Amino acid sequence: MATDAEQEAVELLQNLGLKEYEAKCFVALTRLPSGTAKDISDIAAVPRTRVYDAVRVLESDGLVAIQHGNPQRFRALSVEEAVDILGERYTDRIDDLERTLHEVEPHDGEETRSSQEVWALSGREAIEARTTQIVAETTKELIFIVGAETALTEKLYDTLGATAERDVDVLVGAVSSGARDRFRDRLPEAEVFETELDWLNEPEEEDEPSIGLLVMVDRNVLLVSSQTDHGSGEQPTESAVYGRGFSNGLVVIARRLLARGLLAERDPAQ
Template identity: 25%
Template sequence: MLADIPVEKETLNALKTMGLTDYETRAYVALTSVISGTATELSEASNVPRSKIYVVLKSLVKKGFVEMSRGKPLQFTVIPPHEVFKRSRNEIKETMDKAEAELNMVYETQIPNVPAPIWLVHGPEKIVNKELEIISRAEESLIIMAGFMFKEEPPKLKEVIQKAIKRGVNVRIIIMPHSIVDEEMIDVSQVLQNLDCDLKLLQIPNIKMVLRDKKEMIMAFSKFSGESAVSKTSIGIWNQYREFVETIEGMYEFVWNNELFKEVKI
């Protein structure tokens, strides 16, 4: 550990996540304490061997953590942490976004080639996460029908639906205005009604469904105790069989256009 410099282990790990070696981390932390110093001074402050300190400091200069002033002896000055972390945070995010986009493309290309692209999803958290994932992939159309929703689901759905709308996705929603889950009333309509999309409040069955681009969908069910859904019993069926997805979308269109279910007033 660094001598006389009280730094949490998580801070050291963060610097290593930003691409610093152990010696570079030691030297940068020391510099945040002394602000500026010679290689000899920084070797003593950081416990980095003198035989390594010049290589370490020059590497920090190259990585943008330290500035070097010409002269004899060379003087090294720390770049303020807020500048370093802001730049690194942006670089890490950009790298992760690119990696996510590339791997998602591979994932979405290969999923339909799986011999049986149907999976069971157990539990409310995994079901909601899969719904959010499907919505985030919508490119042209998104249809949602929800006879019930879990406790923290409506605001999460609203956030990703708003992003889909901004991408130009055509969104249509049929929901019950309220859900009772685990004996607790969940107010759905107050969260979703302000979305800039087509929305109907109908007395629909106790199932929920998210379908995008006629390619992919999840349909979820739960056991009920009286009028209350029992969340721990919930199960979702996620699939990418186009024929099945198109059939379910046809059923949705029938409900949407023929007002099969009674409209609910709030």
């Protein structure tokens, strides 16, 4: 009977591309200095005839060494070596996926980005990924208003810093003076300002979400994230809306709100 750790290891190996019997055989071999097909079959609960097929695949992947004899003996690479090999394979596949997805053409030549659509995102990872992407795409002006500092991750700090070092106007706003001081220390190339949008982090009702980030890129891309605090030490629930296009209704409203103060003296043609 496989332990919980063995079952989890098998599932993780399958997520990385190994088939079930291959994963089970590899996990079994990690428990042995070396083993025969019978040894592997007994530990992994894999039919002996299938062990040979699985081990041949593992050998071709560089994860198992074979000692030819009668009977043959098999040895798994060390955990560290196996993790390195699988990590390289995983990275290569992600790189290939990114390349091929970029090569996929839009269906019937349709525009992939509609100027009237608004998209919803949920979860910190998805919001961080989309925010990082649009910040990195900035060519002229980035307005980055922080309502909740917890929404500003290290990855976003790095992306903001790299963007500010380019020929881009980066304006970072926050309500509290403490937050502004921290932003000046972390983002010396950016223009840090005090925003009068106190409503960003002051929900009117107890369970009402507070604004996490309000991001406008080149005045035609907008992302607004929010956080809902559930109390009791639970992580806040994060969600966001995202729109693109100078005539997008969501972008127009946000641009006009910001224009009342922050953008009033800046050339809208820039």
